[in-house]
Amino acid sequence: MSGNAIIEAADFAATKHVNQRRMNAEQAPYINHCIGVCRVLTAEGNVDDTDTLVAALLHDTVEDTDTTFEEIEARFGPTVRKLVSEVTDDKTLEKKERKRLQIEKAPFASDQAKRIKMADKIYNLRDIVKSPPLGWSEQRIKEYMEWAQKVTNGCRGVNDKLEAILDGIYADFHSKHP
Ligand SMILES: Nc1nc2c(ncn2[C@@H]2O[C@H](COP(=O)(O)OP(=O)(O)O)[C@@H](OP(=O)(O)OP(=O)(O)O)[C@H]2O)c(=O)[nH]1
Ligand SMILES: [Mn+2]
Numbered sequence: 001m002s003g004n005a006i007i008e009a010a011d012f013a014a015t016k017h018v019n020q021r022r023m024n025a026e027q028a029p030y031i032n033h034c035i036g037v038c039r040v041l042t043a044e045g046n047v048d049d050t051d052t053l054v055a056a057l058l059h060d061t062v063e064d065t066d067t068t069f070e071e072i073e074a075r076f077g078p079t080v081r082k083l084v085s086e087v088t089d090d091k092t093l094e095k096k097e098r099k100r101l102q103i104e105k106a107p108f109a110s111d112q113a114k115r116i117k118m119a120d121k122i123y124n125l126r127d128i129v130k131s132p133p134l135g136w137s138e139q140r141i142k143e144y145m146e147w148a149q150k151v152t153n154g155c156r157g158v159n160d161k162l163e164a165i166l167d168g169i170y171a172d173f174h175s176k177h178p
Pocket of ligand 1: 021022023024033060063095120123124125127128131132133144
């Protein structure tokens with residue numbers, strides 16, 4: 001690959017998500033989420049492994065755009081492909097089944113993929129608290145919190161800092177919504 005892998009991944013993700021917006025009132029560009037997840041890893045989780053950071057930037061490209069795993073492997077190699085596949089839901093399945101599989105599969109993910117999963121949930125949970133997706137009821141927010149907690153409980157043991165952030169988010173939410 002020419003240049004710096006992290007910048008290559010940021011540019012690739014920005015191009016792929018170009019027409020996508022977040023579902024909140026600001027309708028922020030979707031790439032903000034990809035960069036933000038990567039930054040949670042570097043700035044808060046002390047993660048510096050390049051494959052992990054590249055995969056974090058690319059983590060929603062296959063799930064949400066026309067990107068294929070073959071394309072990811074050709075540009076970023078087999079390790080990044082594997083990590084992205086570990087954090088990609090199979091969109092051909094029913095939503096309920098996809099959500100169940102995330103809980104079931106999390107404990108068996110690689111340590112690198114567990115860190116990306118934790119950072120993804122940290123970003124989305126903070127977003128939900130600060131600026132919830134349009135149309136989400138209190139009940140839907142609560143269900144997302146409780147589901148995310150089950151997924152991230154299966155990611156324990158690979159990054160104490162990210163775990164502590166998640167525990168803080170859940171404790172704060174439950175104290176306000178007993
Ligand atoms: N909190 C929040 N989420 C938004 C927003 N806009 C888009 N999303 C995305 O929506 C997903 C969460 O919504 P759900 O209804 O639970 O999931 P679904 O897209 O799989 O149906 C997340 O996908 P994901 O990143 O793939 O993670 P995951 O939740 O599927 O693990 C998140 O990135 C927003 O404004 N706020
Ligand atoms: Mn995501």
